Amino acid sequence: MIKIKNLVHEYIRRDEDDNVVDIKKALDDVNIEVKKGEFVAILGHNGSGKSTLAKHINALLYPEEGQVIVDGLDASKEENLWKVRQRAGMVFQNPDNQIIGTMVEEDVGFGPENMGVPPEKIWERVEKSLKAVGMYQYRKKSPNKLSGGQKQRVAIAGVVAMHPKCIILDEATAMLDPGGRKEVLRAVRGLNQVEEVTILHITHYMEEVVHADKVFVMDKGKVAMAGTPREIFSRVEELQTLGLNVPQVTLLAHELRKAGLPVSKGILTGEELTRELLTIKAGR
Amino acid sequence: MQIIIDQLNYSYGDGAMRQQALKDVSFSIPKGQFLALIGHTGSGKSTLIQHLNGLLKAESGSIYFHGEDISDEDYNRKKLRSKVGLVFQYPEHQLFETDVFRDVCFGPKNLGLDDNKAGLKAFEALHQVGIPEELFYVSPFELSGGQKRRVAIAGVLAMEPEVLILDEPTAGLDPRGREELLTMLKKLHKQKHMTILLVSHSMEDVAKYAERVLVMEKGSVIHDGSPKEVFSKREELKRLGLDVPEITDFMQDLQREGFPVNPQMITVEEARQEILKAFKKGQLC
Numbered sequence A: 001m002i003k004i005k006n007l008v009h010e011y012i013r014r015d016e017d018d019n020v021v022d023i024k025k026a027l028d029d030v031n032i033e034v035k036k037g038e039f040v041a042i043l044g045h046n047g048s049g050k051s052t053l054a055k056h057i058n059a060l061l062y063p064e065e066g067q068v069i070v071d072g073l074d075a076s077k078e079e080n081l082w083k084v085r086q087r088a089g090m091v092f093q094n095p096d097n098q099i100i101g102t103m104v105e106e107d108v109g110f111g112p113e114n115m116g117v118p119p120e121k122i123w124e125r126v127e128k129s130l131k132a133v134g135m136y137q138y139r140k141k142s143p144n145k146l147s148g149g150q151k152q153r154v155a156i157a158g159v160v161a162m163h164p165k166c167i168i169l170d171e172a173t174a175m176l177d178p179g180g181r182k183e184v185l186r187a188v189r190g191l192n193q194v195e196e197v198t199i200l201h202i203t204h205y206m207e208e209v210v211h212a213d214k215v216f217v218m219d220k221g222k223v224a225m226a227g228t229p230r231e232i233f234s235r236v237e238e239l240q241t242l243g244l245n246v247p248q249v250t251l252l253a254h255e256l257r258k259a260g261l262p263v264s265k266g267i268l269t270g271e272e273l274t275r276e277l278l279t280i281k282a283g284r
Numbered sequence B: 001m002q003i004i005i006d007q008l009n010y011s012y013g014d015g016a017m018r019q020q021a022l023k024d025v026s027f028s029i030p031k032g033q034f035l036a037l038i039g040h041t042g043s044g045k046s047t048l049i050q051h052l053n054g055l056l057k058a059e060s061g062s063i064y065f066h067g068e069d070i071s072d073e074d075y076n077r078k079k080l081r082s083k084v085g086l087v088f089q090y091p092e093h094q095l096f097e098t099d100v101f102r103d104v105c106f107g108p109k110n111l112g113l114d115d116n117k118a119g120l121k122a123f124e125a126l127h128q129v130g131i132p133e134e135l136f137y138v139s140p141f142e143l144s145g146g147q148k149r150r151v152a153i154a155g156v157l158a159m160e161p162e163v164l165i166l167d168e169p170t171a172g173l174d175p176r177g178r179e180e181l182l183t184m185l186k187k188l189h190k191q192k193h194m195t196i197l198l199v200s201h202s203m204e205d206v207a208k209y210a211e212r213v214l215v216m217e218k219g220s221v222i223h224d225g226s227p228k229e230v231f232s233k234r235e236e237l238k239r240l241g242l243d244v245p246e247i248t249d250f251m252q253d254l255q256r257e258g259f260p261v262n263p264q265m266i267t268v269e270e271a272r273q274e275i276l277k278a279f280k281k282g283q284l285c
Helices: A049-059 A077-087 A104-114 A119-132 A148-160 A178-194 A228-232 A236-241 A248-258 A270-283 B045-051 B079-084 B100-110 B115-128 B145-157 B177-192 B203-209 B227-231 B235-238 B246-256 B269-282
Strands: A002-014 A020-034 A037-045 A063-068 A086-089 A166-170 A198-202 A214-219 A220-227 B005-012 B019-029 B032-037 B061-066 B083-089 B164-168 B195-199 B212-217 B218-225
Touching: A002 A049, A002 B246, A020 A049, A020 A220, A020 A248, A020 B061, A037 A049, A049 A063, A049 A166, A049 A198, A063 B227, A077 A086, A104 A119, A104 A148, A104 B235, A104 B246, A119 A148, A119 A178, A119 B083, A148 A166, A148 A178, A166 A178, A166 B005, A178 A228, A214 A228, A220 A228, A228 A236, A236 A248, A236 B100, A248 A270, A248 B246, B005 B045, B019 B045, B032 B045, B045 B079, B045 B083, B045 B164, B045 B195, B045 B203, B061 B227, B079 B083, B083 B145, B100 B115, B100 B145, B115 B145, B115 B177, B145 B164, B145 B177, B164 B177, B177 B195, B177 B203, B203 B227, B218 B227, B235 B246, B246 B269
Parallel strands: A037 A198, A037 A214, A086 A166, A166 A198, B032 B195, B032 B212, B083 B164, B164 B195
Antiparallel strands: A002 A020, A002 A063, A214 A220, B005 B019, B005 B061, B212 B218
């Protein structure tokens, strides 16, 4: 679905006379492959290159060096630009910056209308997308009246209505309260499992990563770690040196192991740890 | 008591559009407390904190700061705003000066201090938030997100507030940035005995740093207690669109499954000790 080969992105700073004063490599030889229908999480501290990477997949940035292929389309070719953007939809951090309509259904219809979808088909798409994120009952409401989590779900419906193959969430849960975060994640997982939409979820919340199929950890523009959540979260110390942490339950399991209890590595959920502790207790 | 809030009411809008944002809110804050305010978006948190430094005027009810009613005609509200410092959400959006140092000087100068004194306050404030001197004279826009936010907080600290109120100061920061910022707040609280009111959506941060938690719902304070007390109401908090720390969730499930632990643990360290203790007690270790 997404293939990134040797991608490099440099931010070049120039002074008033157009002399180059600084070059920063935001992406440095990145190689990533995401299969159709996968739920992929991208972690990394601020400035590690996550958002730059996301903008490449959505063709908002041009690959100067290396290659970005989305659904078989080369993102460096100009004739592919709009197709790539339609196939890989993006949801940003601040819900208030992404909603333009005065009514929820109008906002969701904007994307397909802009793509030239015929009117009767637009309404069909709007209805389906709003139902997919559980916001259909709010279709006649003004977006201003919605909570943060609801607004983000409308933003996601707006992307879904363009029938993307892939949705990129660029810290889309960062500004939400715990309830809102759960709503959005539930909606996204639904799209992933039912509609088989490929998901790229960029986040700082480690507990949102537990259910992903694959995790990439970015550091200094490179992919520093890649693997399943279990593989990644069993490397607690390494993550901490990269300025990240692990879910609290994983950290607790790690600490108990250090204290001498025979707990497995890479515990991800409370149920897993509960089961292990009960087994250890029964065996003694 | 440093701050007493008595029967506070406030509504937005008029006529049919009228919406009550605060309903009979009463509580008091002793000097030097580190308290957290939680509640889902729209529960009234931001409206409440804007009352505390006089940005919004109560419809009815009173707020007393050191015993004086801040809504009195002759009350000096400019001074109040320097004593009760408010850091908004995404405060870095409000940086506007050409360099970091000037931006931080703006507050104290506005209070009428001369350049020298304002400069001294700015220097101290930047030092407190951990901004190194080589960054003092660069444009705020050249800093990283976490640094910008700390500069914005320094702008409030330079006015030497007694009370610091922060509206989700860690939103959008990465785990290390969050940790650094909260550690800094803890230091201010300990060394300067500053009263800190933290509005947060992160239950883990609240559990780790706050001494007291207030829960807001539909404009009222519905719970007021220690983090342990508040987080023992798991089902209710979840129903309100809030949560408990992941570790508390786990400990409550663990106990329910028959493992002999006290479920009221709210940090990883507490949980670790509690579980190890359970193994030792039964001579299991």
